[in-house]
Amino acid sequence: MTQNAEHILDHSELFRGDDYQQMLANKKALFENPHDPAEVDRIREWSKTPEYREKNFAREALTVNPAKACQPLGAVFAAVGFERTLPFVHGSQGCVAYYRSHLSRHFKEPTSCVSSSMTEDAAVFGGLNNMTDGLANSYNMYKPKMIAVATTCMAEVIGDDLNAFIKTSKEKGSVPADYDVPFAHTPAFVGSHVTGYDNTLKGILEHFWDGKAGTAPKLQRKANNSINFIGGFDGYTVGNIREIKRIFDLMGVGYTILADNSDVFDTPTDGEFRMYDGGTTLEDAANAVHAKATISMQQYCTEKTLPFIKGHDQEVVAFNHPLGVTATDDFLMTLSRITNKAIPNALERERGRLVDAMADSSAHVHGKKFAIYGDPDLCYGLAAFLLELGAEPTHVLSTNGSKTWEQKMQALFASSPFGKNCRAYPGKDLWHMRSLLFTEPVDFLIGNTYGKYLERDTGTPLIRIGFPIFDRHHHHRYPVWGYQGSMNVLVKILDKIFDEIDRKTSSVGKTDYSFDIIR
């Protein structure tokens, strides 16, 4: 017996005891009908070969370990960024349980969202009653200021019409006639979570700007000097949006952050549960139509929203998750150009500090090869930063990346001598990445928590940047945007590089040299 009250063994230690190990070996031998270990080894080695890679890349129907989620997750993420707004997802209820769990596992925060709980009868007759009852219940129970409706694939397959359903529900008195219920169709079988973010944000702006589904006059734009800011689907939203606000304040820019979920995903533990916190006020969302311009930090999260805004006579500018010196320079210079505000000395000094840090440490990053996967904009931003550091983003993979994203990535690679041997992989998954890492090894892998399976299989050290991060805590509280955010990314990368050198040189009596105290 290994367990004892004085030193209680956790699962990681408990099952390594002889008694458990013997038990598991017997179970396997007697009851599991195991394959011959030699055969398992043979297949494992074969799975590392170029031959396997070729078959793996020939897949047409099967997806294994994708790095993307479905639309409504992005819809929920965007909706909670508005003042006292309750996301309401029309369709099967299990989906909502999943979105809430997924976001809570990343942010370590509550995620409030309701479902219209459609079942078999709704599949046959449509979900109108679910919508009508659901809106009335949510409105009475949770006192939201706005209910933002999205859909699961079930409601989409049976073709429920949100506009008509919401109208009917209002006629039946579920919510007051002038109550704000913006909506977006967010089918899970189109695009990914970034598409759902886009559709939902567009749906909310359309609601306020274009006459609330025919129930109010369209807003007349009266141009002002404010700018709108859209972060996109972002696992670092808490740290990033706060950093962006700081930058805007330093520059003296008037701004509206659209879908500002930086507070609702970072509420204090002080005895009160805040179901709603912060967020873009509904007034600001409406008045955003008057802004001079809208800046999106993630082009592929706003492919429909930006043209919609442009259609309202605003200048729109999209970035690709800007990271590093040049991308942040571009961001600030664009901001300066649009607002006619000078970039203040304080930011120039931050820039200098980032350049200083990169100069101090570049010897450790220069020439290293990286594989990156994640959402298309994040991949672009990281790759551009690595190129600046003299590193090679050898494999850049985005399951929800498109052909145009691929072209954009290839153009980026072509712009740098360090991009010569780099390639972008749109629409591929992490099982493809596994083959890439075995057949064309790199020094480091950058990705989300699921990258730990790749790290284990291929031995490529994982730097956790992306969404979701389930197995490390609190990184979402620190920005990755701006010069200071880029500094955080640099430090994450450097920490792993130094840890790796130490790990590889820590055998006493074998590598006492190189185990250096100063690096």
Add this chain to the structure above:
Amino acid sequence: MSRATTESVAEIKARNKQLIDEVLKVYPEKTAKRRAKHLSVHEAGKSDCGVKSNIKSIPGVMTIRGCAYAGSKGVVWGPIKDMIHISHGPVGCGQYSWGSRRNYYVGTTGIDTFVTLQFTSDFQEKDIVFGGDKKVTKLIDELQELFPLNRGITIQSECPIGLIGDDIEAVSREKSKEYGGKTIVPVRCEGFRGVSQSLGHHIANDAVRDWIFDKSAPEVSSKFEPTPYDVAIIGDYNIGGDAWSSRILLEEMGLRVIAQWSGDGSLAELEATPKAKLNILHCYRSMNYISRHMEEKFGIPWCEYNFFGPSKIAESLRKIASFFDDKIKEGAERVIAKYQPLVDAVTAKYRPRLDGKTVMLFVGGLRPRHVIGAYEDLGMDVVGTGYEFGHNDDYQRTAQHYVKDGTLIYDDVTGYEFERFVEKIRPDLVGSGIKEKYVFQKMGVPFRQMHSWDYSGPYHGYDGFAIFARDMDMAINSPIWGKTTAPWKDTPRPSLMAAE
């Protein structure tokens, strides 16, 4: 607040009834009427808890429930380690349930073992329009090529499959024939079916019956000689290793565990289970169906057991032993005696720190009752409990064997109700899921996830009880809960003062 010695059962009942009345006021009339049937105060001596259950959740109320897919892929099938489970439909379902249930296993992941991989047909619009049968047909070929050591395949249907009229049964039969009788199981667990995960469990059980028991030739894969002491563990998903810390006790008492359903389980174990002399059933809710089937078809008796906390473990070991001869009965006594010093040491260490503390639970279909004994072994009181997807037979078992007079009962609790109940009752601990965890911690109430064991575990068996006791202590007695109010705010909540 800790057990108040001054509060009589009558007072508790009155307060709980008042609480129920209060929460119902928030609802529109129709909803209040429906929700009232799910909330109750337990009356000792009654045969059930006085609530309706296994009824559709009400739209818009923030139910905590999931869906049939979660019950089938997420719970029953997902842990079968040497089979590949395809999340058939759009990408999300498989993504959100990828690796999050902590079904521990041993195997060469990605080569002969597949639990923590996410296989999906990643439906696109054209698949909805033209149907997905061709795609899943091709997908099976690709699985066979890239994962040749898989022992079988299941097709876990997501919502669209049933809506667009796909015939996954035909695909399964055809591909099974093509691959020499390979086990390929179509599972109709579309998320819109039924009212919760529960129907998914049932559908998954039926799929084992129809596509494994009725098709397999057990002698092919199960090469062992039967013994009189062969049992199967049914309804243990090996979360944090629960099935292992249970199995070790059964083996120590002289039994032989020939199968685990389904944590760390394999296809061969499923196929061999009809050879068992007794099926022992932990999660009644999710696997009573297949246990009853095996009783009817193969004459295998089954018995429920509870491996949470030493009182219930000892009771269960004796109950299981009662199906066997004296050798096993003596074995049970030997095991109980062997672990008594551990139990004594754990209890001596933690009971003084936990005695009198109160707990509110809201979990799935088993734990809202099953863990109560373990808390009581530590001197704690469960003052409120409810099931996400329990049926009336669960509430009967709860009433007859577990809860005390006056316990607040809430079936398919809504976010609003749970928040209000906890706010008013102020238990020392809430045990529920990830969606609830941070709500209550923000309120300053200690919390443990009772689905995933909050990434700890095992909690089953004697080894698990030690971990359970430590975890509850570290949740409740963490110094952080004394710091939720800033010291310059000199108005601590009255309820917290009363707790001391």
